[in-house]
Amino acid sequence: MVRSRHGWLRLPFWLTYLFLYAPIVVLVVMSFNRNKSPYTWGGFSLDWYGRLAENDSIRTGLVNTLIVAFGSTVLSTVLGTLLAVGLARHTRSRLLDALSTLPAILPDLVIAIGLLVFYSTIKLTLGLHSVLIAHTVFGMAFVTAVVRARLSGMDTSLEEASRDLGAAPLTTFVKITLPTLAPGIVAGALLAFTLSLDEFVIAFFTAAPSEPTLPIVIYSMVRFGVTPEINALATLLLAVSFTVVIVAQRLTRLTEALR
Amino acid sequence: MTRRAPVVVASVCLASALTACSGGGAATDSAPTALNASADLSKQSLTISIWDGYSPKDLPERVKAKLGFDTKVAIHDTNETIMAKLTAGGDSGIDVAFVSGQYAQALNAQGLLEPLHRDLIPNLKNLYPEASQLAYDKGNVFSVPYTWGTTGLCYRSDLVKTPPTSWKDLLEPAKDVKKKITMMTTERWLALPALKLLGASVNTTDQATIDKAKELLLKVKPDLLAYDDTTFGDRLKSGEAVMVEAWDGWCPTSEKNIKFVVPKEGSDLWADTMVILKSSKNKEAAHAFVNFILEPDNHGWVPANILYRIPNKAAMDKVDPKLLESYPTLAEPPSELLKGESLVDLGEASTAYTRLSTEVSAAQ
Amino acid sequence: MTARQPARLLGKAAGRVATMGPGFGFLTVFMLVPLALVLSYTVFRRGRFGGVVYEPTGENFTRLADPLYLDVVIGSVKLAAITTLLALLLGYPTAYLIAKLPARWKVIALVAVVLPFWTNFLIRTYAWIVLLNSEGPVNSGLKALGLGPVELLYTDGAIVAGLLYAYLPLMILPLYSAVEKLDPELREASANLGARPARTFWSVTLPLSLPGVLTGCVFVFVPSLGNFVIPELLGGGRRIMVGNLIRDQFLKARDWPFGSVLALAVIAVLVLLLFAQAWAARRAGRGA
Numbered sequence: 018m019v020r021s022r023h024g025w026l027r028l029p030f031w032l033t034y035l036f037l038y039a040p041i042v043v044l045v046v047m048s049f050n051r052n053k054s055p056y057t058w059g060g061f062s063l064d065w066y067g068r069l070a071e072n073d074s075i076r077t078g079l080v081n082t083l084i085v086a087f088g089s090t091v092l093s094t095v096l097g098t099l100l101a102v103g104l105a106r107h108t109r110s111r112l113l114d115a116l117s118t119l120p121a122i123l124p125d126l127v128i129a130i131g132l133l134v135f136y137s138t139i140k141l142t143l144g145l146h147s148v149l150i151a152h153t154v155f156g157m158a159f160v161t162a163v164v165r166a167r168l169s170g171m172d173t174s175l176e177e178a179s180r181d182l183g184a185a186p187l188t189t190f191v192k193i194t195l196p197t198l199a200p201g202i203v204a205g206a207l208l209a210f211t212l213s214l215d216e217f218v219i220a221f222f223t224a225a226p227s228e229p230t231l232p233i234v235i236y237s238m239v240r241f242g243v244t245p246e247i248n249a250l251a252t253l254l255l256a257v258s259f260t261v262v263i264v265a266q267r268l269t270r271l272t273e274a275l276r
Numbered sequence: 277m278t279r280r281a282p283v284v285v286a287s288v289c290l291a292s293a294l295t296a297c298s299g300g301g302a303a304t305d306s307a308p309t310a311l312n313a314s315a316d317l318s319k320q321s322l323t324i325s326i327w328d329g330y331s332p333k334d335l336p337e338r339v340k341a342k343l344g345f346d347t348k349v350a351i352h353d354t355n356e357t358i359m360a361k362l363t364a365g366g367d368s369g370i371d372v373a374f375v376s377g378q379y380a381q382a383l384n385a386q387g388l389l390e391p392l393h394r395d396l397i398p399n400l401k402n403l404y405p406e407a408s409q410l411a412y413d414k415g416n417v418f419s420v421p422y423t424w425g426t427t428g429l430c431y432r433s434d435l436v437k438t439p440p441t442s443w444k445d446l447l448e449p450a451k452d453v454k455k456k457i458t459m460m461t462t463e464r465w466l467a468l469p470a471l472k473l474l475g476a477s478v479n480t481t482d483q484a485t486i487d488k489a490k491e492l493l494l495k496v497k498p499d500l501l502a503y504d505d506t507t508f509g510d511r512l513k514s515g516e517a518v519m520v521e522a523w524d525g526w527c528p529t530s531e532k533n534i535k536f537v538v539p540k541e542g543s544d545l546w547a548d549t550m551v552i553l554k555s556s557k558n559k560e561a562a563h564a565f566v567n568f569i570l571e572p573d574n575h576g577w578v579p580a581n582i583l584y585r586i587p588n589k590a591a592m593d594k595v596d597p598k599l600l601e602s603y604p605t606l607a608e609p610p611s612e613l614l615k616g617e618s619l620v621d622l623g624e625a626s627t628a629y630t631r632l633s634t635e636v637s638a639a640q
Numbered sequence: 641m642t643a644r645q646p647a648r649l650l651g652k653a654a655g656r657v658a659t660m661g662p663g664f665g666f667l668t669v670f671m672l673v674p675l676a677l678v679l680s681y682t683v684f685r686r687g688r689f690g691g692v693v694y695e696p697t698g699e700n701f702t703r704l705a706d707p708l709y710l711d712v713v714i715g716s717v718k719l720a721a722i723t724t725l726l727a728l729l730l731g732y733p734t735a736y737l738i739a740k741l742p743a744r745w746k747v748i749a750l751v752a753v754v755l756p757f758w759t760n761f762l763i764r765t766y767a768w769i770v771l772l773n774s775e776g777p778v779n780s781g782l783k784a785l786g787l788g789p790v791e792l793l794y795t796d797g798a799i800v801a802g803l804l805y806a807y808l809p810l811m812i813l814p815l816y817s818a819v820e821k822l823d824p825e826l827r828e829a830s831a832n833l834g835a836r837p838a839r840t841f842w843s844v845t846l847p848l849s850l851p852g853v854l855t856g857c858v859f860v861f862v863p864s865l866g867n868f869v870i871p872e873l874l875g876g877g878r879r880i881m882v883g884n885l886i887r888d889q890f891l892k893a894r895d896w897p898f899g900s901v902l903a904l905a906v907i908a909v910l911v912l913l914l915f916a917q918a919w920a921a922r923r924a925g926r927g928a
Contacts, residue, residue: 029733034752036730037808040767041756043777047770055770056514074351096663103659107652114918115911117663120671122862122910124886127903130364130896131674137366138677154671157663159810162855166818169851169921186655201817204750208813211754215761222361226323226350226369235760237351238328248767251759258758262751266744356891363691363894382894385689461877463892502794502876514775623688630893631708637880638712 041255048248065249075250078234085145085220085230086213089152093209096153097160098202102194104161105168114165121158128154129222136223143225151223152216156209163208167201311393311559318344320561325350325358326374330423330548332577343568345561355379362388362553371556372565377412377547378464378621380419385621389418390552396563399570404610407587410547411479411618419549420566423525423584426545426616427465428538430527431519432512440519443469443539447496449519454499458511458520461503463633464619465544466493469521472541478617481625486632493636503637524605525584536605538616545616547587579606585613681900690894700901709885709902716881719796720864723803727811727860728853730804735815735852739822750816754809761806765873768802769793772874794876802870807863811856818852819845851921858917862910882906 043055048066052059069075100117120128132151141147175197179189195202217232224230229237235247322339328351332338336347352358355376362368363386375383383389394400400408400416413419429440437452446469449457460466468478470489480486501517509528511517523546527536550569552562569575572591578584579595583603586592587610600607622629682700685693738749756764770776772792779789792798822845830840846853868883880888886906889899 026733026737029730030737033730033734033808033812036805037753037756040764040771040805041759043767043770044759044763047767054510054513056775096666099659100663103656103663107656107659109922111915111918111922113660113664114922115914116667118858118914118918119911120667121859122914123671123675123907124866124883124903126887126890127675127678127900127907128671130360130890131678132670133361133364134677135670135674137364140366142367143369150670154667157667159859161663162859163814163817165921166814166852166855167821169818169924171821172823197821200820203747204813204817207750207754208810211757211809214758217761221357222364226325227348229350232760232762234351235762237353247760247763251763254759255755258755262748262755266747354891359690359894360891382689386687386691461872497878500876500878502878503872504877516774621689624686627686627893627895627898630888630895633892634712634880634885634888635708637877637884638708638715640715640879 044248045252045255048245048252050245053244065245066253068246069249069253072246074229074234075231078229078231079250081145081224081228082214082231085148085152086210088145088149089156089213090206090210092149092153093156093160094202094206097157097205097209098164098198100157101161101164101168101201102190102198105165105171117161118158120155121162123155125155125216125218129219132219133222143223145224145228147223147225148220148230151219152213155219156213159208159212160202160205163205164198164201167198171197311396311563313396313560315560317561317564320558321346321348322371322558322561322565323348323350323369324372324374324565325352325370327351327353327548329582330374330578332581338574339565339568343561343564345558347565359383367555367557368553370553371558371562373551373553374422374548375551376619377410377419377421377549378619380549380551381412381621383551384413384418388554390554390556390559390562391418392416392420392552392566393563396560397567397570399567402570402572402575402588402590404587404589406610406614407547410545412547412620413549419551420570421547421549421587422569423578424545424547424587424613425524425585426538426543426613427460427468427521427523428527428536428543429519430508430512430522430529430534430536432515432533433535434533435515435518439535440537441540443473443541445539446519446521447473447492449496449499453519455501456516456518457500458502458504458508458517459493459496459500460521461505461633461637463629465505465521466503466633466636467629468544469539472539472543475541478544479620479622481622481628483628486628490632490635493632494639497636497639525582527605529603529605530583543616545613545618547618678896678900679904681897682904684897686893686895686897690896692896700897703898704901704905712880712885713882713906715879716865716883719800719803719879719881720861723800723807723864724811724857724861726800726804727808728857731808731811731815731856732853735812735819738812738816739820750813753812757809761869764805765802765870768798768805768874772798772801793874794878796875796879798874799871799879799881802874803864803867806867806870807860810859810863814855814859815849815852818849818855822848847924850924854917854921858913861913865906865910 047055049061049063050059051062051064104114104117128151136143136147176189176193179193180186215232217236220230221233224233238247322345324347326349331349335349339345339347350370358373358375359379359382362370362373362383380389397420400420403421407421407424408416410421429446431440433439437450440446446457446459459469464478467486467489470492471478471480471485473492474485474488476485501511504511504520508517508520508522509526512520512534513528513531522536524536528534529536550566552559552566556562570588572588572594575586575588575591576594578586579592580599583606585606595606681692683696683698685695685697687693738746741749771778773779774789774791778792783789826844827840830844831837835843865881866883866886867881868887871877871879871881871884886899886902889895889902
């Protein structure tokens with residue numbers, strides 16, 4: 018009965034996924050094309066994957082990107098979630114609300130140049146840490162906003178009950194608030210991670226020249242057009258991410274079943 | 277709410293104080309620092325920034341073998357982005373940067389480059405004499421040219437009815453090529469065909485001329501396929517475009533039906549150069565590197581592998597004659613190339629060109 | 641009760657500092673100060689060859705009055721608004737249905753939304769070029785159907801498609817976060833009281849999820865305005881957006897002062913937008 022009520026929603030739902038994956042299909046197919054040009058099919062080939070394995074700069078870039086993405090996501094999620102709770106529960110200030118989302122609306126070039134000039138003024142040597150900090154700045158804004166969206170109008174009776182029963186604020190926070198926020202935190206973290214993984218402008222300006230992230234490597238290679246080698250990389254990234262997610266899924270179900 | 281306002285004010289004050297201290301972009305004293313010609317290079321290391329594919333993949337190994345120090349190769353995609361990184365002040369971590377001539381001129385004007393110590397670069401003698409007299413840096417005071425070339429029309433000889441000979445063929449396209457032509461987006465090269473057709477200099481700062489050029493560019497916009505700085509080669513190969521404005525080294529003349537021509541009204545002379553940053557802590561190694569590149573066997577990698585022309589006479593004389601036969605552009609004597617006008621930085625007038633490009637792109 | 645009040649007040653202050661202290665502290669140092677640095681350029685001059693010369697001037701602000709820039713802004717706002725609307729139309733049903741999925745499928749569905757974005761933006765954009773160009777699969781299909789090759793690329797439509805593609809997850813994730821918490825009992829109560837599904841949606845579901853809707857809209861609208869790669873690649877450089885304006889001043893003209901002024905103008909407008917969103921979200925939150 019519930020299903021049929023949502024029948025008409027199914028169309029945009031599937032349309033969304035079709036839209037999201039159409040170019041993905043193209044790039045996966047292109048990664049197996051013997052021809053460099055995407056307009057002619059030259060036969061199935063794994064050549065580009067072979068070339069990929071030998072490409073040092075891509076490997077370095079990938080490792081650096083993962084370090085920055087994981088690091089900045091953790092930091093963004095912690096800072097952002099706390100900030101969201103504070104904004105929802107401890108203040109009515111709209112100025113603070115706006116301030117917390119400010120990084121998300123600043124043009125990335127402004128953040129990039131601003132941070133570079135700032136780093137050079139305080140004589141901070143560039144490295145992965147300088148990119149990590151930069152990515153946390155905007156990652157935080159997104160986590161805060163997503164968690165806020167969940168907190169808005171949320172039922173506070175459980176929290177109040179917990180406090181009235183004498184629980185310390187920290188206990189209430191950890192045992193009641195956080196679990197209820199969990200879906201918002203996950204969505205926010207996912208967003209921050211995704212944004213950091215593929216971010217070019219800010220990374221380019223705040224990275225050390227010898228420690229590029231993957232987007233920097235790829236953007237700089239674009240001079241001669243996107244080679245199937247890069248499509249092979251993208252396909253591999255997809256396959257690995259997909260596998261990791263499935264495995265993580267299975268693991269969480271397993272641990273739940275074992276509890 | 278009021279509690280936070282002081283924080284905002286304080287940070288603005290702090291920022292103003294920092295701005296006064298950072299002095300980013302102010303011209304500084306450009307006397308060369310004293311360098312030690314017999315410094316132990318193995319104690320130094322080098323970081324260069326260059327376009328992808330512009331140097332051999334084993335360059336670090338070659339340098340290590342001959343000169344004894346480690347080299348890291350950072351890549352940048354455009355002049356603009358590396359310029360912004362270098363001018364943001366402080367130590368970018370880059371010792372040698374590869375930038376086009378007019379940008380090297382701008383970097384030098386901002387006091388960011390180390391004046392070259394010619395005694396550490398004896399191989400400068402390998403250059404064509406004209407290569408040391410290019411307008412953006414006469415006498416190779418702060419830069420050494422790495423490659424040079426010109427801008428022209430790259431086209432499909434099998435898909436155009438009549439081969440182009442003039443910039444007019446681009447700006448007033450024939451019916452069969454309409455909607456199948458592209459122009460570059462970088463403002464100096466966007467303006468070039470129009471300026472040349474008007475008989476003006478590519479370095480003109482006369483606003484009336486620039487406005488006339490703008491009119492020509494606005495007129496042709498509806499007939500263009502797109503503005504493209506990077507993928508015009510692919511478009512030609514696929515047939516999506518049949519005639520594109522292109523740099524000579526980028527035109528894929530290795531393909532059977534693709535040809536390159538410099539229009540009769542003339543064109544520019546661009547050069548990609550090597551510069552040493554004043555902030556570099558490895559200046560001796562940087563000089564040794566530049567000298568190393570100028571060796572005929574090293575520099576010769578460029579024409580042999582990526583088909584670009586180099587201003588190195590010793591290296592060009594050693595290029596395989598068979599290669600010169602297949603690629604007539606490579607074989608062209610420098611005197612042809614030098615008919616082109618060398619691009620220089622236009623100082624304050626640069627903003628006029630940015631405005632031109634904004635007006636042309638914004639026009640609907 | 642009164643004896644506990646001082647303790648409660650102390651607790652409140654501690655709560656404020658503990659939750660918002662680290663976050664705002666971090667943002668002050670690494671966002672506000674750098675931002676102030678860049679915005680301070682607005683009152684200085686461009687050096688002859690680029691860089692900043694610290695001589696105060698107001699000319700950057702007067703240059704802003706040029707109608708050229710207003711035209712670009714209006715055109716950008718138009719495209720960004722269309723993109724946002726389409727993102728909402730596609731994103732809301734998607735987020736809604738994901739929220740209704742059984743737990744094991746929820747995470748997969750969410751990750752499936754962001755997974756394409758764990759590749760590379762440029763690669764995906766080039767894949768769109770392959771899809772949409774005159775020799776590509778879409779046009780080949782149209783040709784086969786006799787609908788002849790249609791100029792899909794290098795149009796405003798291509799720009800909107802590209803922007804929509806880039807920012808759709810930024811609509812879906814906040815929406816999911818807001819919709820997921822909605823108490824299904826409220827909807828059932830509404831249905832039981834005789835309201836038809838559409839009425840329930842407009843009167844119950846939508847208002848309750850409004851904070852998420854507003855967040856999603858801001859997250860799609862703002863970057864759409866500031867994107868400079870998609871207008872170049874998918875639009876063929878035939879139309880520029882606000883992002884291109886700012887980029888061109890900073891990178892091409894190397895006119896950091898004027899670039900800062902343009903950025904300041906854009907930021908000022910967007911901050912107003914943020915305030916409006918914050919105000920509306922708080923109102924909606926209180927109404928629940």
